[in-house]
Amino acid sequence: MLIANYNFAQTGDVLMVVLHQDSIAQVSEKKDNVVRIYDEKTGETLGYNFFQASKCVSDLNGVSGQVKLTQKQVNDLNDLLNEAGFAPELAVDDKPRxxxxxxxxxxxxxxxxxxxxxxxxxxxxxxxxxxxxxxxxxxxxxxxxxxxxxxxxxxxxxxxxxxxxxxxxxxxxxxxxxxxxxxxxxxxxxxxxxxxxxxxxxxxxxxxxxxxxxx
The missing domain is CATH 2.40.50.140 (Nucleic acid-binding proteins)
Structure with a gap:
């Protein structure tokens, strides 16, 4: 699952990516301009926040709300994860919801x-x-x-x-x-x-x- 949201007017230049439901034991860690949210007990990644996203991810200008990420955009995000020292674990999710x-x-x-x-x-x-x-x-x-x-x-x-x-x-x-x-x-x-x-x-x-x- 991959749910992405971008709203410059409300949250600034931050792309929020959700992979799993919140957990009681969730914590976060920040490296460079990436924050990883994860379950402290299981280690499972729950989501990421990408700061200064428009400088690194293509085609975010004018977007407000949910973003259906393309393969190119997912590749951009995985490059950011890799550069920050996180696992490049994102994959395109085109399943209709x-x-x-x-x-x-x-x-x-x-x-x-x-x-x-x-x-x-x-x-x-x-x-x-x-x-x-x-x-x-x-x-x-x-x-x-x-x-x-x-x-x-x-x-x-x-x-x-x-x-x-x-x-x-x-x-x-x-x-x-x-x-x-x-x-x-x-x-x-x-x-x-x-x-x-x-x-x-x-x-x-x-x-x-x-x-x-x-x-």
């Missing part, structure tokens, strides 16, 4: 009066268990799923979690959570027209931008 899913099964959560446990098909034979509290969720819906590792437009990252004791591996999204123009303000997931979307395909934000007409 927002995908079209299909709600195959839905049961009530045993410890909640509004949550449901879903079995969602997200690819050929691949299902995710997702706990969802949207009032309009139902079986046989075609939906947008934020998989583990997705960065929402708000900047939040989707990680595995538990809701009232039940595992959840992703999120079924609303139009507002996806940041779509003119999204309804009321709560509820975005149901896609099934005939226009293929299960497992990457969700196209640009294509979906016209789903809601301005009033």
């Amino acid at each position: 927002f995908v079209v899913g299909y709600v195959e099964e839905m049961v009530s959560h045993p410890d909640s009066d509004h949550l449901h446990i879903l079995k969602v098909l997200v690819n050929d034979g691949e299902h995710l268990q997702i706990v969802c509290g949207a009032p309009n969720i139902a079986e046989k819906q075609t939906v947008v799923v934020a998989r583990v590792g997705a960065m929402m437009p708000s900047g939040a990252i989707i990680w595995p979690g538990k809701l009232r004791g039940k595992d959840s591996f992703g999120m079924v999204c609303s139009a507002r959570e996806l940041g779509l123009p003119n999204a309804p303000k009321k709560r509820g997931i975005l149901e896609l027209p099934a005939a226009e979307y293929e299960i497992g395909q990457a969700f196209d934000f640009k294509q979906a931008a016209g789903l809601f007409s301005a009033k």
Whole structure:
């Protein structure tokens, strides 16, 4: 997993790269203009902060928010890691994190009066268990799923979690959570027209931008 974020106006010339979820035992070490965040107990790298990033990484000018790093940019970052004395461990991650899913099964959560446990098909034979509290969720819906590792437009990252004791591996999204123009303000997931979307395909934000007409 590789999630990158760059926002000069908010954090200055710093490229933040996330590889794993935060841990209780996380610590950091700085060498040159690179900070490595890692788990003190396991030694696993959780992420990096690259300072003065635009001087060393190509095509960051004008970027604000999540960065889909190219192979060239990843190579630039690995060169910085190597020069600073860290392992050049970054690899391009082009796996789509927002995908079209299909709600195959839905049961009530045993410890909640509004949550449901879903079995969602997200690819050929691949299902995710997702706990969802949207009032309009139902079986046989075609939906947008934020998989583990997705960065929402708000900047939040989707990680595995538990809701009232039940595992959840992703999120079924609303139009507002996806940041779509003119999204309804009321709560509820975005149901896609099934005939226009293929299960497992990457969700196209640009294509979906016209789903809601301005009033």
